[in-house]
Amino acid sequence: MSENACPAKNGAIESPYRIWKQPDLPSKCTYYNAKSMAESPHIHRNIEPKPAIMPNILSNIGNTPLVRINRITEKENIKCEVCIGIALGAAVKGYRCIIVMPEKMSMEKVDVLRALGAEIVRTPTAAAFDSPESHIGVAKRLMEEIPNSHILDQYRNASNPLAHFDGTAEEILRACNDKVDMVVLGAGTGGTLTGVARKIKLRCPNCKVIGVDPEGSVIAEPETLNKSDTSFYEVEGVGYDFVPTVCDRQLVDKWYKSKDKESFVMARRLIREEGLLCGGSCGSAMYCALQAIRDFGLKEGQRCVVLLPDSVRNYMTKYLSDDWMSQRDFLVSEKKIEPTEGWWWNLNVSALQLRAPLTVTPQVTIQETLDVLNKEGFDQVPVVNEAGDIMGMVTVGNMMSQVVKSKVKSSDPVSKVMYKQFKKVHMDTSLGQISRMLDTDHFVLVVHDQRQCTAAPDNSGREFIIGFMDNLIYPKSHSWYASGKLLGNQLFITTSSKSNVVVQVTAPRCNHFLNETFSLRAGEVKQLTISRDFRLSGTEMTEKGILIKATDDIVIYGINKETYSNDGFLGLPTDVLGKEYFAASYGPATIYCLILIIGIHDDTEVNIKLSGNQDVSVTYNGVTYYKEQSMIVKINRYTTFQIKSRGDLTGTYISANKIISVLSGNKKTKIGSGKSQDHLVEQLISVDKWGKRYIAVPIPERAAGDTYRFIASESDTNIKIWGQRGRHLEVNEQAKLSVPGSWTEKSYSADIYLYIEASKPILVVQYVLSQLNTGYSTDIGDPSMILLPPVEQYDADYTFTTPKYSLGSYYNYFLFVVKEGEENGLRVNGKPVPTTTTYTKVPNTNYVGGFIKIPEGTYQCKHTNPTSVFGAVLFGRQYMESYGFPAGLRLSPINKPCIQTAMIPGDGYDNDCDGLIDEEICYDQWQNQGKKIFKS
Known part of the structure; x- marks a missing residue:
């Protein structure tokens, strides 16, 4: 100016x-x-020069080669998200315009189109894109039926991204002086995303491109992001059930999934706080932009461009309406009870004490469903998969109509005729809200969450403080010396959360720099390599504690890896740590036995009473402590204190006045008659979480057998052990442990499944034996130490990821224990275990055990019945290397004095003092009273 x-x-x-x-x-x-x-x-x-796009569009309508050659001058059939712009052009040029759109599109959009002279054809929102009933399918049929008609298909039109490459992107770059650090784009037709991202990547190579895709759409990558029980979403103009041809997904650095509620709430905020009259897809983009800015750590002064491509004009009666938002549980209504509305208006659905409805699985045929509904006297039924996710609804009227019209056969599965567009409400939804919904809808579905309670404490959490013990590094002159990114300390972090989880990994008091921030969601795993400088050496006290914090529950595994010296541990969150531990290692130690103690709070006093084993000695600050002697140290938060001993430290008692984290094992050792050696480590479980019953699955496909140690927490502990190979009982013996910390060792031949029962809580440790020879053989493997989960702490859901071999890939095994008769309900990443799996009866129990091989990857293992618990161990082997640790477990304090209390689902306590915790596993009585019809 x-x-x-x-x-x-x-x-x-x-x-x-x-x-x-x-x-x-x-x-x-x-x-x-x-x-x-x-x-x-x-x-x-x-x-400013006039924008070139609009004049170009108007001047080119009716003047394209296709129009000139084929003389398309009277009628045009149009299927397009930018339908109002097309209708404007058709009105100016005098073309007939037919707009084909899904039913979910707003009435404002329809009214504007009709005012412009367009004809409207509505199609079912739930129709798949390749079905004849979809807006794409109907548009194709109309084009075939109407002479001289043409589809304007922005999903395949190469001019779509080019227009944004030459126009929109240039406008952004001019406004930002060619400096853009991040651009956030919704996954609409793909043209805007592709055109803008390509141009900005050319001019600003370091710019991060963020893609936004709603839950229920399939455009985002990786594919695991698209796994959702949501198939319908209210936000318009973004997301599809197919990938548009013009959408180049490889341009996107990271995809974020948006939800309806967050999108509409953010769109209303943009209107109220910023004065931007924009649509729901703009709310999606802005909501995900805020997450991306946090995840990528953008600083003040950096530029993030969020493209808001829509106006509020078409949605005045939708998300701008409080009633519309409230009916969909997007907004909590503050409406007070009116006398005319009845006493029940503000009561919740839970007050009705509803029973679970009849459900069918997607594979059940239409005829079978009609027969069942006729017998039961129902008009509609939810379609639910075996994992309990709601897939859709089917009604008698729609099924019969589709069969009569010959669109489906009665032998087809109900998944072909189910509605995906329906309203869901929860147990805390008011009856008044439901009453309003039923003014416009024939039914609503009450969804009772499987876990509406606080989950029992387990290995997932939001704060972890861990450390890494000493390990053997071969000198460069040694033939086994190796270097590479796969060596050193490693953290594997994953989550089962469907929302983005922000994770930060730091070492607050260590001189070595560590500061990593990233985000995860279900199906993703983050592998971090931690410098070898974070390992402790010998007996020393340092400040090398590593803090891992997250915005939602995560699962972590630590791997301490060097060439042919490797083991891993399951990380335990700070909310399940304790004050009393007994260590486990293995002796005679080839190099050293180790114990690592990590401070969780400042001013913590730790008492270490060394075990009574032969040759135990620890020297610290010039003082040497011998077997059964105690040493006292004071530590603070993030303090790491490691002790080493040539003698076996198994049974060493560690106690503190505040909670602490403890790891133990060996720097490197051999076990059994083989000569190969390996690192041993596990993060210990505090004594108050030990159990009295354990089941051991033998290490698969190894001939060396297994060794076990049983460690007592109390005096006069009696132990009984039964072992079975196939159908034959081969072990039946007993042992007695006289004092706390005393232990006994037992070795058994391969393929024997054990059941261990103790009179008082014990810890059971399974040791993987050394490889019997140094050549490549079928018995490849190496020592590893595994803390077995007690039966009392079995869980119903595990999330884990497999580590990597220092020289390639491991042979990975998932070992499990499940109740007999419940084997078919096990699911690994949603799929049943292979039918070839062998199940072995565990003696004196109603359990069976087995294992399956799994490739590298991230896994979620659960049971279709949320009340069915099972045990799980992860094991991997390769030439002269192995790893092993529990895949997960619950960690409730089951060894404290038990006082009977009211049964509260998911509280993590043995309410009825029967020795089992939360046997209901957030038991959902409402849900499990229902009848589910499966395909026979």
Whole structure:
């Protein structure tokens, strides 16, 4: 803007001020339009050149080669998200315009289109894109039926991204002076995303491109992001059940999934707080932009461009309406009870004490469903998969109508005729809200969450403080020396959360720099390599504690890896740690036995009473402590204190006045008659979480057998052990442990499944034996130490990821224990275990055990019945290397004095003092009273 002033303006020749006055004299200004603008003394704005896109569109309509050759001049059939713009063009040019759109599109959009003379054809929102009933399918049929008609298909039109490459992207770059650090784009037709991202990546190579895709759409990558029980979403103009041809997904650095509620709430915020009258897809983009800015750590001064491509014009009666938002549980209504509305208006659905409805699985046929509904006297039924996810609804009327019209056969599965568009409400939804919904809908579905309670404490959490013990590094002169990114300390972090989880990994008091921030969601795993400098060496006290914090529950595994010296541990969150531990290692130690203690709170006093084993000695600060002697140290938060001993530290008692984290094992050792050696480590479980019953699955496909140690927490502990190979009982023996910390060791041949029962809580440790020879053989593997989960702490859901071999890939095994008769309900990433799996009866129990091989990856293992618990161990082996640790477990304090309390689902306690915790596993009585019809 020019800052020149005209001294002669408004007759005020002598005035130096640019003050507006009502002119009462003719202007004496001598400037005239023929002069250049630079010579003007007036305040003026530089005139921007007119945008080229709109004139180009209008001038090219009716003048394309296709139109000229085929003389398409009268009728045009159009299927397009930018339908209003097309209808405007058709109105100007005098074309017939037919708009085919899904039913979920707003009435405002329909009214505007009709005002422009367009004809409207509505299609079912739930129809798949490749079905004849979809808007795409109907548009194709109309084109075949109407002479001289043409589909304007923006999903495949190469001009779509080119227009944004030459237009939209240039506008962004001009406005930002060619400096853009992040651009956030919704996954609509793909044209905007592809065109803008390509141009900005060319001009700003370091710019991060963020893609936004709603839950229920399939455009985002990786594919695991698209796994959802949601198939319908209210937000318009973004997301599809197919990938548009013009959408180049490889341009996107990270995809984010948006939800309806967050999108509409954010769109309303943009209107109220920023004065931007934009649509729901703009709310999706802005909501995900805020997440991306946090995840990528953008700082003040960096530029993030969020494309808001829609206006509120088409949605006035939708998300701008409080009633519309409230009916969909997107907004909590503050409406007070009116006398005419009845006493029940503000009661929740839970007050009705509903029973679970009849459900069918997607594979059940239409005829079978009709027969069942006729027998039961129902008109509709939810379609639910075996994992309990709601897939859709089917009604008697729709099924019969589709069969009569020959669109489906009665032998087809119900998944072909189910509605995906229906309203869901929860147990805390008010009856008043439901009453309003039923003004416009025939039914609503009450969804009772499987876990509406606080989950029992387990290995998932939001805060972890861990460390890494000493390990053997071969010198460069040694033939086994190796270097590479796969060596050193590693953290594997994953989650079962469907929303983005922000994770931060730091070492707050360590001199070695560590600061990593990233985000995860279900199906993703983050592998971090932690510097070897974070390992402790010998007996020493340092400040090398590593803090892992997350915005939602995560699962972590630590791997301490060097060439042919490797083991892993299951990380335990700080909310399940304790004050008392007994260590496990293995002796005679080939190098050293180790214990690592990590401080969780400042001013923590730790008492370490060494085990009574032979050759135990620890030297610290010039003082040597021997077997059964105690040493006392004081530590703070993040303090790491490691002790080493040539003697076996198994049974060493560690206690503190505040909770602490403890790991133990060996720097490197051999076990059994083989000569190969390996690192041993596990993060210990505090004594108050030990159990009395354990089941051991033998290490698969190894001939060396297994060794076990049983460690007592109390005096006079009696142990009984039964072992079975196939159908034959081969082990039946007993042992007695006289004092706390005492232990006994037992070795058994391969393929024997054990059941261990103790009179008092014990810890059971399974040791993987050394490889019997140094050549490549079928018995490849190496020592590893596994803390077995007690039966009392079995869980119903595990999330884990497999580590990587230092020289390639492991043979990975998932070992499990499940109740007999419940084997078919096990699911690994949603799929049943292979039918070839062998199940072995565990003696003196109603359990069976087995294992399956799994490739590298991230896994979620659960049971179709949420009340069915099972045990799980992860094991991997390769040439002269192995790893092993529990895949997960619950960690409730089951060894404290038990007082009977009211049964509260999911509280993590043994309410009825029967030795089992939360046997209901957030038992959902409402849900499990229902009848589910499966395909026979």
